Amino acid sequence: MTDAPLSPVREARAVKRFKRAWDSDFAYSFRRSPVAVVSFVVVAILILAAVLAPVIAPHDPFDPATLNLMNGFTPPMTENQFTGEVFLLGTDDQGRDVFSTILYGMRISLFVGFSAVLLAMVIGVTLGLVAAYIGGWTETIIMRTADVQLTFPAILVAMLIFGIAKGITPPEFRDQMAIWVLILAIGLSDWVQFARVVRGATLVEKNKEYVQAARLIGRSRGAIMLRHILPNVLNPVLVIATISLALAIIAEATLSFLGVGAPPTKPSLGTLIRIGQEFMFSGEWWILFFPALALLALALSINLLGDWLRDALNPRLR
Amino acid sequence: MTSLISVRGLTRVFDVSKPWLNRVLERLPKSYLTAVSDVSFEVEEKSVYALVGESGSGKSTIGKIVVGLVPPTEGTVEIEGVDLSRETDAAKVDRIRSDVQMIFQDPYASLNPRWRVRDIIAEPVAARGGETAGLAERLLEQVGLSAADASKFPHEFSGGQRQRLCIARALASNPRVIVCDEPTSALDVSVQAQVLNLMSDLRQELGLTYLFISHDLTVVQHMADRIGVLYLGRLVEEAPRDTLFEAPAHPYTQMLFAAAPRMDAFGREVEPPKGEIPDAINPPPGCAFHPRCPLAIERCSVERPEMRTLGETRVACHRAEEAVRRFRAEPATAE
Numbered sequence: 341m342t343d344a345p346l347s348p349v350r351e352a353r354a355v356k357r358f359k360r361a362w363d364s365d366f367a368y369s370f371r372r373s374p375v376a377v378v379s380f381v382v383v384a385i386l387i388l389a390a391v392l393a394p395v396i397a398p399h400d401p402f403d404p405a406t407l408n409l410m411n412g413f414t415p416p417m418t419e420n421q422f423t424g425e426v427f428l429l430g431t432d433d434q435g436r437d438v439f440s441t442i443l444y445g446m447r448i449s450l451f452v453g454f455s456a457v458l459l460a461m462v463i464g465v466t467l468g469l470v471a472a473y474i475g476g477w478t479e480t481i482i483m484r485t486a487d488v489q490l491t492f493p494a495i496l497v498a499m500l501i502f503g504i505a506k507g508i509t510p511p512e513f514r515d516q517m518a519i520w521v522l523i524l525a526i527g528l529s530d531w532v533q534f535a536r537v538v539r540g541a542t543l544v545e546k547n548k549e550y551v552q553a554a555r556l557i558g559r560s561r562g563a564i565m566l567r568h569i570l571p572n573v574l575n576p577v578l579v580i581a582t583i584s585l586a587l588a589i590i591a592e593a594t595l596s597f598l599g600v601g602a603p604p605t606k607p608s609l610g611t612l613i614r615i616g617q618e619f620m621f622s623g624e625w626w627i628l629f630f631p632a633l634a635l636l637a638l639a640l641s642i643n644l645l646g647d648w649l650r651d652a653l654n655p656r657l658r
Numbered sequence: 659m660t661s662l663i664s665v666r667g668l669t670r671v672f673d674v675s676k677p678w679l680n681r682v683l684e685r686l687p688k689s690y691l692t693a694v695s696d697v698s699f700e701v702e703e704k705s706v707y708a709l710v711g712e713s714g715s716g717k718s719t720i721g722k723i724v725v726g727l728v729p730p731t732e733g734t735v736e737i738e739g740v741d742l743s744r745e746t747d748a749a750k751v752d753r754i755r756s757d758v759q760m761i762f763q764d765p766y767a768s769l770n771p772r773w774r775v776r777d778i779i780a781e782p783v784a785a786r787g788g789e790t791a792g793l794a795e796r797l798l799e800q801v802g803l804s805a806a807d808a809s810k811f812p813h814e815f816s817g818g819q820r821q822r823l824c825i826a827r828a829l830a831s832n833p834r835v836i837v838c839d840e841p842t843s844a845l846d847v848s849v850q851a852q853v854l855n856l857m858s859d860l861r862q863e864l865g866l867t868y869l870f871i872s873h874d875l876t877v878v879q880h881m882a883d884r885i886g887v888l889y890l891g892r893l894v895e896e897a898p899r900d901t902l903f904e905a906p907a908h909p910y911t912q913m914l915f916a917a918a919p920r921m922d923a924f925g926r927e928v929e930p931p932k933g934e935i936p937d938a939i940n941p942p943p944g945c946a947f948h949p950r951c952p953l954a955i956e957r958c959s960v961e962r963p964e965m966r967t968l969g970e971t972r973v974a975c976h977r978a979e980e981a982v983r984r985f986r987a988e989p990a991t992a993e
Contacts, residue, residue, distance in 0.1 A: 549764055553768055558756075
C-alpha cells in the first residue's frame with residue numbers, strides 16, 4: 341500500500357492545499373524576511389544535527405572506551421603529535437572530540453529547552469485561562485502569585501527549585517535526575533509569561549458573543565475554555581513559546597555553567613562552556629569557543645525567529 | 659392563548675463599584691447600576707414580541723436573562739413554566755436550553771473563527787450528544803446558503819451570510835423560542851431586509867416565537883405583533899403593534915416616533931429628543947422620564963407610575979390620557 345500512487349483527485353487536492361499554504365500571508369511574510377529565512381535555516385540545521393548526533397558525530401563522547409587520553413588538547417584541524425589523528429574542532433583535556441561533544445551537548449540543551457518550555461506552557465496556559473475565565477478570587481490568587489514570582493529573577497527561582505529538588509532526591513539518582521530537575525526548575529520559573537499573555541487574550545475572547553452562544557447552549561466551563569477560547573488565544577502563546585525556548589536554553593546553559601545543571605557525564609552546552617573556561621587562559625581556546633559559538637547561534641536564531649513570528653502573527657503591528 | 663414566556667417583576671442590578679482598595683482609599687460607597695427594573699410582560703406562543711429602547715435601556719440585559727446567560731436579581735422568567743435560574747431538575751433545564759436559542763447582534767463576533775461552519779451549526783445538538791450527520795447541510799440550505807459551505811470557515815462569509823449561519827445554529831436544536839438581540843443592526847439596509855424576511859418565513863414555517871430586541875422602529879414595525887417600550891430599564895408602554903404606532907400613549911414613545919427618520923418626510927426638520935437618557939446609577943425619582951417629559955407635573959417627580967391598562971395598551975404614565983389626546987391633536991409635532 342505504501343507505494344500506491346495518489347489518486348488524481350487527492351493529488352489535485354494536495355497540490356491545492358500546498359499552493360494555498362504557499363500563498364498565505366504567513367508564508368509570504370516569511371519569504372519576504374531574509375532574517376526569518378536565515379534564522380530558520382540555522383535553527384533547522386542545528387536541530388537536525390542535534391537529533392542526528394549519533395549518526396553524524398565522528399566519536400561517541402560518552403563511551404570511555406573510544407577515548408584516548410593521548411589525544412587531549414589537540415587544536416582544531418591539526419595532527420595530534422602522538423596519535424596523528426585530526427579533529428575538526430580539536431579535543432578537550434580528556435581527548436574528547438569537541439565537535440561530537442557539541443552535537444551531543446546541543447541534544448541535551450534542546451531537549452531541556454523544549455521540555456521546559458512545554459511544561460511552562462502547559463502550566464501557564466492552564467492557569468491563565470482559568471484565572472481569566474473564572475475570575476474573582478481564583479484570578480487574584482493566581483495572578484498575584486505570578487506577580488510575586490516575577491519580582492525574582494527567573495534564574496534565581498530556577499536555582500531555588502533545583503536546590504530543593506536536589507535535596508530531596510537520593511544521591512545515587514542525582515545524575516540521572518539532574519536533567520529532569522533542570523526541566524522542572526526552568527519550566528516552573530517561566531510559566532508566568534504564558535499565564536499573563538493567555539489571561540489578557542482570554543479576557544478579550546470571553547466576552548465575545550461566540551462564547552455566550554456556547555454558554556447558552558449549555559456547554560460546561562471546561563469545554564468552553566478548551567474548545568472555544570484556547571484555539572483563539574494560541575497565536576501569542578506560539579510567539580512567547582519561541583522566545584521562551586531561546587531563554588530556556590540560555591537558562592539551562594547558565595545553570596550548567598554555574599555547576600548546578602547538567603552533570604559532566606552528560607554535558608550540555610553550558611557544561612561544555614564551564615569545562616572550556618578552565619582552559620581559556622592556557623591557550624586551549626577552542627574548548628570554550630566552539631560550544632559558546634553553538635549556543636550563540638542557537639539562541640540568537642531562535643530569538644530572531646520568534647521576533648519575526650511576533651510581527652507576522654500580530655495584526656496590530658501590520 | 660397561552661403565554662410561552664412569562665416575565666414577572668424582573669430586576670437586574672449590576673455592581674459597578676470600583677475595586678475594594680480604591681473604595682477604601684477614596685472613601686467611595688459601593689455603586690449599583692439598575693439595568694432592568696421591575697419589568698413584567700408575557701409573550702404568547704408563535705408571536706413576535708419586540709422590545710425597543712435607546713442604548714442603555716436594558717433591552718439586551720432582558721434578552722440575556724431570558725436565555726439564562728445572566729441571572730436575575732429579583733423577579734422570575736418562566737419559559738414553558740420553568741424558571742431557568744431556580745430550576746434544579748437537570749432534565750428540565752436541558753429541555754429549556756434546547757428550546758430557547760439566541761441570535762446575537764454582531765455576526766463577526768458570534769461565530770468562533772477557528773471552527774468550521776459544520777461544527778458551529780451542529781454544536782447545540784453535538785453538545786447533547788445528538789445525531790449531527792447531515793444536520794448542518796440541511797440547515798444551511800434552509801437559511802439560503804449552500805450545503806457545500808459546511809466545510810468553510812466563518813471568515814469566508816459576508817455579514818449577512820454570517821447572520822444566516824447564526825440563524826442556522828439557532829435552529830439546530832429545534833427550538834420553540836428564539837431571542838434575537840438586534841440581529842440586523844450590524845448589517846446593510848439591503849441585507850437587513852433579506853435577513854428579516856428569512857426570519858419571518860422561518861417563523862411561519864416552524865411555528866417559532868421570537869423575542870425581538872431592537873432600537874430600529876421600522877424593523878420592529880415590520881416584524882412585531884406586540885411591542886414593549888423600555889426606558890432606563892423600565893417598561894413604559896406595551897401595546898399591539900398597530901395600536902402603538904397609531905396611538906402611542908407614553909410621552910417617551912411619542913418622542914421616539916418624532917425623532918425617527920422617515921422616508922416620506924424627506925427634508926423635514928427632525929425634532930431631536932430633548933435631554934439625555936439619565937444615569938442609571940442615580941435614576942431620577944418618581945417617573946424616570948419626568949426630566950425630559952413635556953407633560954410632566956409635580957406628581958411625576960415623586961411617584962413612580964404603575965403599569966395600567968388603557969384600552970389595548972399597558973402604560974406606565976400618570977398623564978397617559980393627556981398624552982394620547984395631545985398626539986391625536988397634532989401627531990406630527992408631538993415630541
